[in-house]
Amino acid sequence: MTTIEIDRASGFCFGVVNAIRKAEEELNKGGILYCLGDIVHNSREVDRLTSKGLIIIDREQFKRLHNAKVLLRAHGEPPETYTIARTNNIEIIDATCPVVLQLQKKIKTQHSDSDDSQIVIYGKIGHAEVNGLVGQTEGKAIVIEKAEDLSLIDFSRPVKLFSQTTKSLDGFREIVNLIQQKIAPGILFEYNDTICRQVANRIPNIRTFAAGHELIFFVSGQKSSNGKILFEECRKVNLNSHLISGSNDIDTSLLTNVQSIGICGATSTPSWLMEEVADTLRNYLKL
Numbered sequence: 001m002t003t004i005e006i007d008r009a010s011g012f013c014f015g016v017v018n019a020i021r022k023a024e025e026e027l028n029k030g031g032i033l034y035c036l037g038d039i040v041h042n043s044r045e046v047d048r049l050t051s052k053g054l055i056i057i058d059r060e061q062f063k064r065l066h067n068a069k070v071l072l073r074a075h076g077e078p079p080e081t082y083t084i085a086r087t088n089n090i091e092i093i094d095a096t097c098p099v100v101l102q103l104q105k106k107i108k109t110q111h112s113d114s115d116d117s118q119i120v121i122y123g124k125i126g127h128a129e130v131n132g133l134v135g136q137t138e139g140k141a142i143v144i145e146k147a148e149d150l151s152l153i154d155f156s157r158p159v160k161l162f163s164q165t166t167k168s169l170d171g172f173r174e175i176v177n178l179i180q181q182k183i184a185p186g187i188l189f190e191y192n193d194t195i196c197r198q199v200a201n202r203i204p205n206i207r208t209f210a211a212g213h214e215l216i217f218f219v220s221g222q223k224s225s226n227g228k229i230l231f232e233e234c235r236k237v238n239l240n241s242h243l244i245s246g247s248n249d250i251d252t253s254l255l256t257n258v259q260s261i262g263i264c265g266a267t268s269t270p271s272w273l274m275e276e277v278a279d280t281l282r283n284y285l286k287l
């Protein structure tokens with residue numbers, strides 16, 4: 001008989017759980033609650049919350065908003081967002097993850113240290129968290145997505161490196177090594193491993209989980225960068241891993257003669273969605 005197992009270590013990290021709890025608390029009080037950007041990179045969870053009354057707005061809509069209540073998601077925001085809120089009489093429900101908040105403060109302090117250092121952030125250009133971090137440096141931080149971007153750094157000046165919380169440890173170590181090779185003799189290079197272990201620790205766990213099943217359904221929204229990283233880890237150990245956003249994406253031709261199916265997901269994947277996928281599989285396989 002086919003077995004179906006959900007990876008209990010997959011699903012929301014505490015930062016996202018906290019943001020959703022805050023949103024639900026506010027929605028239960030009644031009134032209108034806006035959220036600046038998707039509260040989580042999972043369209044199904046966003047749909048669930050919008051059906052309860054949450055209104056997702058983009059930055060341009062936020063700038064035009066007055067006298068309203070706006071939730072800031074776990075990724076955090078640049079200082080400009082708080083300035084706009086004060087000017088437009090917007091009440092902020094701040095669900096910035098404490099880990100991101102701490103990183104923002106660290107970067108702000110280092111930037112204010114008025115030495116000649118360049119603040120470098122290893123992260124995805126344009127990602128909300130990265131924008132929030134760059135904002136702590138008045139827009140001056142250099143964002144490095146990949147090795148080729150290192151040409152943006154002046155290696156004759158000190159470098160202080162940080163990482164977006166959801167980047168991979170291997171990628172960060174590679175960037176550290178490359179900077180160490182390029183930095184001019186006697187010039188300061190300080191690196192801060194600011195990768196969140198809520199994500200980094202999932203890599204070894206998910207590898208073990210994916211390797212232990214014949215077929216893997218990795219449930220994640222297309223926009224989740226963490227989802228892309230974790231899915232790749234599944235693929236490395238199990239080529240029969242498939243990225244789906246929900247039950248509708250299940251390719252039933254994969255289910256023939258399979259004895260063990262594993263269901264796992266990103267830090268932005270709600271556990272109810274993984275349960276739904278498991279139920280659909282059980283129904284289809286008549287288990």
Ligand code: SF4
Nearest residue numbers: 013015097099165196
């Ligand atoms: S991954 Fe870590 S830093 Fe990012 S929201 Fe989750 S707990 Fe916070």
